[in-house]
Amino acid sequence: MVSKEIEKPLACWRGKDRYCGEVLDSVTVILRTAGCAWNRCRMCGYRRERYPALPQGELAERLIRQVRWVEANVGDGEYRLVKIFTSGSFFDPQEVPVAARTAVAEAFRGRLVIAETRPEYVNADVLQDFMALIDDGTWSTPLFVAMGLETTDDRIREKCIAKGFTFEDFARAASAAHDAGAGVKAYLLMKPPNLTEREARDDMLRSIEEVSPLAEMISMNPCTVQTGTDVERLWKQQAYRPPYLWSVLDVLLRTPVHVLCDPVGGGQARGPHNCGACDGAIVRGIREYSLTADKGLLAALAAGDCGCRKEWEFVLDREQPYCMPLTR
Amino acid sequence: MSRYEVLSRDGLARIGLFEHAAGTVSLPAALDAEAFFPDLAGRALSNIHLSADSAFAQQHLRPGEGQPVPVHPRARNAAGSGDCVMVANWHTALAQPRNYTDWLITLKNEIAPDTAWYAPAAALPSTVCLLVYSGFDLFDFTGVDLKTAQGVFCTPEGEFPASAMETGICGCEGCRQADLKLHNRLALQREITLVRRYIESSRLRELMESRCRMDPAQVAILRFLDRHYTFMERRLPVVRSAPMHVNSAESQNRVEVRRYADRVVERFIPSRTDVAVLLPCSARKPYSLSPSHRTFASVIANRAHELIVTSPLGLVPRELERIYPAGHYDVPVTGYWDREECAFIADVIARYLAKHSYRRVIAHLEGGALAVAQTAAETSGIDLEVTCIGRPTGEASLRALDAALHGERRMQHDVVRGTISWQFATEITTKGLQIRGRSMQMTVLRGKQQLFSIDAGTGLFRPTFEGWRMIPEGYRVRIDAFVPQGDVLAPGIVDCDPRIREGDEVLVEGPLAVATGRAVMGADEMMRSQRGVAVRVRKVRKIPQ
Numbered sequence: 001m002v003s004k005e006i007e008k009p010l011a012c013w014r015g016k017d018r019y020c021g022e023v024l025d026s027v028t029v030i031l032r033t034a035g036c037a038w039n040r041c042r043m044c045g046y047r048r049e050r051y052p053a054l055p056q057g058e059l060a061e062r063l064i065r066q067v068r069w070v071e072a073n074v075g076d077g078e079y080r081l082v083k084i085f086t087s088g089s090f091f092d093p094q095e096v097p098v099a100a101r102t103a104v105a106e107a108f109r110g111r112l113v114i115a116e117t118r119p120e121y122v123n124a125d126v127l128q129d130f131m132a133l134i135d136d137g138t139w140s141t142p143l144f145v146a147m148g149l150e151t152t153d154d155r156i157r158e159k160c161i162a163k164g165f166t167f168e169d170f171a172r173a174a175s176a177a178h179d180a181g182a183g184v185k186a187y188l189l190m191k192p193p194n195l196t197e198r199e200a201r202d203d204m205l206r207s208i209e210e211v212s213p214l215a216e217m218i219s220m221n222p223c224t225v226q227t228g229t230d231v232e233r234l235w236k237q238q239a240y241r242p243p244y245l246w247s248v249l250d251v252l253l254r255t256p257v258h259v260l261c262d263p264v265g266g267g268q269a270r271g272p273h274n275c276g277a278c279d280g281a282i283v284r285g286i287r288e289y290s291l292t293a294d295k296g297l298l299a300a301l302a303a304g305d306c307g308c309r310k311e312w313e314f315v316l317d318r319e320q321p322y323c324m325p326l327t328r
Numbered sequence: 329m330s331r332y333e334v335l336s337r338d339g340l341a342r343i344g345l346f347e348h349a350a351g352t353v354s355l356p357a358a359l360d361a362e363a364f365f366p367d368l369a370g371r372a373l374s375n376i377h378l379s380a381d382s383a384f385a386q387q388h389l390r391p392g393e394g395q396p397v398p399v400h401p402r403a404r405n406a407a408g409s410g411d412c413v414m415v416a417n418w419h420t421a422l423a424q425p426r427n428y429t430d431w432l433i434t435l436k437n438e439i440a441p442d443t444a445w446y447a448p449a450a451a452l453p454s455t456v457c458l459l460v461y462s463g464f465d466l467f468d469f470t471g472v473d474l475k476t477a478q479g480v481f482c483t484p485e486g487e488f489p490a491s492a493m494e495t496g497i498c499g500c501e502g503c504r505q506a507d508l509k510l511h512n513r514l515a516l517q518r519e520i521t522l523v524r525r526y527i528e529s530s531r532l533r534e535l536m537e538s539r540c541r542m543d544p545a546q547v548a549i550l551r552f553l554d555r556h557y558t559f560m561e562r563r564l565p566v567v568r569s570a571p572m573h574v575n576s577a578e579s580q581n582r583v584e585v586r587r588y589a590d591r592v593v594e595r596f597i598p599s600r601t602d603v604a605v606l607l608p609c610s611a612r613k614p615y616s617l618s619p620s621h622r623t624f625a626s627v628i629a630n631r632a633h634e635l636i637v638t639s640p641l642g643l644v645p646r647e648l649e650r651i652y653p654a655g656h657y658d659v660p661v662t663g664y665w666d667r668e669e670c671a672f673i674a675d676v677i678a679r680y681l682a683k684h685s686y687r688r689v690i691a692h693l694e695g696g697a698l699a700v701a702q703t704a705a706e707t708s709g710i711d712l713e714v715t716c717i718g719r720p721t722g723e724a725s726l727r728a729l730d731a732a733l734h735g736e737r738r739m740q741h742d743v744v745r746g747t748i749s750w751q752f753a754t755e756i757t758t759k760g761l762q763i764r765g766r767s768m769q770m771t772v773l774r775g776k777q778q779l780f781s782i783d784a785g786t787g788l789f790r791p792t793f794e795g796w797r798m799i800p801e802g803y804r805v806r807i808d809a810f811v812p813q814g815d816v817l818a819p820g821i822v823d824c825d826p827r828i829r830e831g832d833e834v835l836v837e838g839p840l841a842v843a844t845g846r847a848v849m850g851a852d853e854m855m856r857s858q859r860g861v862a863v864r865v866r867k868v869r870k871i872p873q
Contacts, residue, residue, distance in 0.1 A: 155373060156373065159373070159388060193377070194373075194375040194376070194377070195373070195375065196375070199372065199373060233379070234377055234379070237377065237378075237379045237420070237424065237427075238420035238423055238424065239377030239378065239379055239417070239420055240377075307479065310477045310478075310479075311474070311477050311478050313477070314473065314474055314477035315474075318470055318473065318474070320368070320371065320448070320449075321371050321372065321373060321374040321375035321416070322368070322371060322374065322375070322398060322414060322416035322417065322448050323416065323417060323419060323448035323449030323450075323470055324375060324417060325420075326419075326449060326470070326474055327474070
């Protein structure tokens with residue numbers, strides 16, 4: 001007998017997202033799960049956000065309660081897009097038992113679903129089963145598989161992030177998703193530790209270019225300093241500085257494709273930031289660009305001449321792998 | 329192929345010549361590092377932060393092509409003699425005093441001393457003194473140029489908004505042209521020139537004690553380094569011919585102060601007598617040249633062993649009053665003795681009295697010095713006889729001192745035995761030796777044969793070959809089979825006494841020759857360097873084959 005109890009997910013919020021030139025109402029859900037099986041990325045702040053070891057049946061039940069919470073608390077029919085994150089991989093059956101995955105599919109049938117996973121859990125059969133449950137014909141591509149590729153450069157992904165998979169692994173997963181009729185969303189991480197400001201910027205420009213043929217949606221996350229992470233330890237030891245918002249603007253302006261970007265923690269010491277004076281307007285501008293794809297707005301912001309722009313230009317030019325970070 | 333030769337030292341700081349494909353530079357200096365080291369362009373994606381663990385550092389540290397050679401405190405380092413060593417991201421260490429000290433000590437212990445040390449992006453006019461004091465030689469303009477980009481005006485005392493340039497704080501060419509970048513670069517170069525000057529005059533410590541005041545992290549680093557006594561002691565000269573200004577609380581913790589005191593307790597062999605008199609110090613050095621000490625000497629008339637109680641050294645036996653820093657220090661006299669100095673001095677006196685027993689200890693002292701002596705006497709369970717009634721040079725005091733010594737046998741202060749014991753940790757018999765000349769022109773003879781002369785600058789004894797015969801072991805430098813032409817260079821040294829410090833008198837011994845001379849580097853550097861003068865030779869004698 002399955003109970004009707006509900007349980008609040010780790011987080012759940014309403015928002016808007018751009019999809020195919022249209023702005024959709026969306027819901028983002030972060031589910032508490034058994035946790036990421038890899039669990040060693042340097043910047044990851046979700047490593048402890050997991051249930052203690054539970055038998056699979058009980059784990060499935062707890063996840064289903066969270067789905068019910070979303071159903072009970074988010075008005076039906078008012079949103080068209082749902083983004084599902086776990087602290088790991090939605091398609092890892094150890095982390096999210098199949099019964100729970102099925103409950104999610106049933107709950108969000110008819111919506112456009114974006115679900116995040118590591119590439120090793122992407123296979124056509126699993127995706128097809130899931131899609132069969134959510135697809136009611138509303139969307140030509142009812143499912144997007146989101147993967148945290150972070151960068152297309154294997155050296156950087158391994159040294160700076162410790163991600164544990166390669167660009168080739170990602171490409172294989174992307175093609176499996178496409179074969180199954182799903183779309184692909186790639187998450188990129190701007191400025192993991194051990195990169196200069198210029199290396200970080202150039203890494204994003206190259207990554208966007210290289211991932212574009214494999215992913216219909218690209219989202220770039222400027223790295224933030226989350227509590228309890230390796231990155232936080234480095235930040236406290238003067239060894240890490242999040243990217244300048246100038247760099248974020250620069251990447252978004254230079255790249256020919258539209259890249260989604262939500263600068264979380266923007267303007268704060270732990271997030272992407274400039275001097276503090278010009279940060280607010282730039283953060284708002286970037287969020288707006290994410291929805292409107294209006295480069296004119298970005299160009300206007302990038303032409304602003306806050307005093308800290310000189311500092312950024314200097315850092316871009318002179319910061320080297322052997323003398324970084326030059327600023328805080 | 330590059331080469332680095334240290335020409336002079338002051339503790340960790342050095343002046344030297346670095347030869348490299350791009351030319352020869354005299355260090356310390358700031359230069360355009362990317363132009364000087366074209367190989368730096370090939371270091372993409374090579375960052376390893378200083379706090380990286382050994383697994384990460386080991387995996388990612390690539391020596392790279394050419395110069396400079398990157399090193400890391402937790403990796404096995406590939407740098408060797410002649411290389412320019414780059415401690416990447418050192419500018420981030422300045423805000424972490426404990427790590428700064430630990431990383432520095434790890435690296436300095438591991439890497440050959442005849443290497444030039446590059447601290448990228450770390451040098452500002454306000455930090456470069458500390459960096460040189462810590463043993464860095466080569467700097468760039470990245471730090472000051474960043475300040476320029478940020479609109480910050482740099483001085484050795486600290487940083488100000490660019491508008492400060494118009495206030496006349498500095499009158500350099502950059503300031504006259506309202507060129508902030510030029511000013512900031514000139515300010516860095518000027519500070520390096522000044523630091524160099526202090527190294528040359530053997531007084532960088534005094535400049536460092538002054539320069540660190542504006543930044544708590546710098547003060548902390550100075551203090552942490554002082555606490556690493558064994559590490560610092562190996563690198564500091566045993567004596568200097570420069571004055572020592574004991575002007576800050578940190579001065580008391582100078583390695584030279586503790587080393588002097590430790591040798592007084594552990595090595596020094598006092599003149600034979602069982603009566604000691606503790607005397608106050610004088611401003612004039614050596615003490616015996618001061619009017620007060622001439623008066624004391626005439627009253628005491630050699631009826632007691634004279635021991636001078638002083639801050640910061642603790643206790644200076646009359647025999648050792650010329651040796652650095654006893655003959656060289658100057659201290660602000662206010663009559664107030666703080667607890668730190670009292671504790672240190674009382675400890676030295678107590679240890680001394682525990683080691684050397686006297687039938688009578690007379691304290692001809694007043695005020696703070698007397699209080700300290702009393703603390704020490706209590707600790708060691710000794711009864712002090714106090715002979716001061718008011719000022720030590722007052723008539724009543726002198727009369728009391730004379731009366732206290734009435735009937736005591738006369739003795740001689742054995743300067744030769746005392747100095748040799750402090751300097752070489754050995755005991756010699758001075759029977760049959762004569763001293764010719766007084767004070768700073770002293771020579772020691774046996775018959776017509778000269779055994780020792782005094783180095784007027786430092787107070788040390790310089791043995792002749794005959795003098796060395798009286799010192800059976802220690803302070804030897806073993807060289808290969810060659811006859812030194814001029815000075816002995818580090819690569820020619822096979823072995824040496826690990827107690828040798830810069831400034832020590834040494835006997836060079838090899839299969840083909842022996843030589844007397846003075847060490848210009850410590851034992852550690854002699855053994856680990858491939859370049860540089862190790863011993864300035866005074867006399868060479870071929871060994872008949």
